Amino acid sequence: DSGVTQTPKHLITATGQRVTLRCSPRSGDLSVYWYQQSLDQGLQFLIQYYNGEERAKGNILERFSAQQFPDLHSELNLSSLELGDSALYFCASSVFPSGAGETQYFGPGTRLLVL
Amino acid sequence: GDSVTQMEGPVTLSEEAFLTINCTYTATGYPSLFWYVQYPGEGLQLLLKATKADDKGSNKGFEATYRKETTSFHLEKGSVQVSDSAVYFCALNTNAGKSTFGDGTTLTVKP
Numbered sequence: 001d002s003g004v005t006q007t008p009k010h011l012i013t014a015t016g017q018r019v020t021l022r023c024s025p026r027s028g029d030l031s032v033y034w035y036q037q038s039l040d041q042g043l044q045f046l047i048q049y050y051n052g053e054e055r056a057k058g059n060i061l062e063r064f065s066a067q068q069f070p071d072l073h074s075e076l077n078l079s080s081l082e083l084g085d086s087a088l089y090f091c092a093s094s095v096f097p098s099g100a101g102e103t104q105y106f107g108p109g110t111r112l113l114v115l
Numbered sequence: 116g117d118s119v120t121q122m123e124g125p126v127t128l129s130e131e132a133f134l135t136i137n138c139t140y141t142a143t144g145y146p147s148l149f150w151y152v153q154y155p156g157e158g159l160q161l162l163l164k165a166t167k168a169d170d171k172g173s174n175k176g177f178e179a180t181y182r183k184e185t186t187s188f189h190l191e192k193g194s195v196q197v198s199d200s201a202v203y204f205c206a207l208n209t210n211a212g213k214s215t216f217g218d219g220t221t222l223t224v225k226p
Contacts, residue, residue: 043204043219056211056213058213101166102208104214106151108156
């Protein structure tokens with residue numbers, strides 16, 4: 001158990017809908033990362049937050065957005081969902097922002113299925 | 116941009132065989148390098164890491180050495196066990212905060 005929690009574990013929804021994925025980092029970790037894992041794209045970095053501020057952006061679509069709240073939990077919002085958004089979404093956390101040697105601790109993931 | 120290229124899988128070995136999973140990278144600056152392992156139905160777990168050239172990361176019998184001259188970070192284990200069956204990811208982090216992962220290599224170890 002990494003100490004990172006994600007809810008829900010599974011989510012089934014329809015095209016065009018909007019969903020919110022939630023992540024609670026390990027106690028004491030200030031940085032949160034979101035990743036998408038799909039069969040055709042592999043593991044893709046989406047976005048990183050540090051202490052409430054966006055720090056780095058990866059391959060995140062404009063239909064997706066995220067935020068980190070004062071209690072350091074984070075939410076990833078996915079809107080206008082398409083079939084291709086079906087994937088496993090991971091959250092990870094670390095004490096400090098990703099840099100030289102900073103270890104990320106991954107949650108168990110949320111499996112999203114868009115029908 | 117940054118990239119990580121891993122040996123294509125799947126890799127199937129017999130128990131006690133020697134394992135090598137190749138990983139090469141392209142990055143600006145001086146990244147830190149990682150190997151993560153993912154067991155079925157779980158998230159990724161850090162296996163080992165190295166933060167500068169010639170550093171050797173090691174854990175649970177696995178080793179990898181940060182080779183700047185060949186931009187490589189190959190994973191090795193002298194004697195694999197059935198319990199090592201999993202997907203292995205090579206990754207790099209830059210100081211800019213971005214993480215780049217390889218496509219993963221599936222390892223199956225047969226008794």
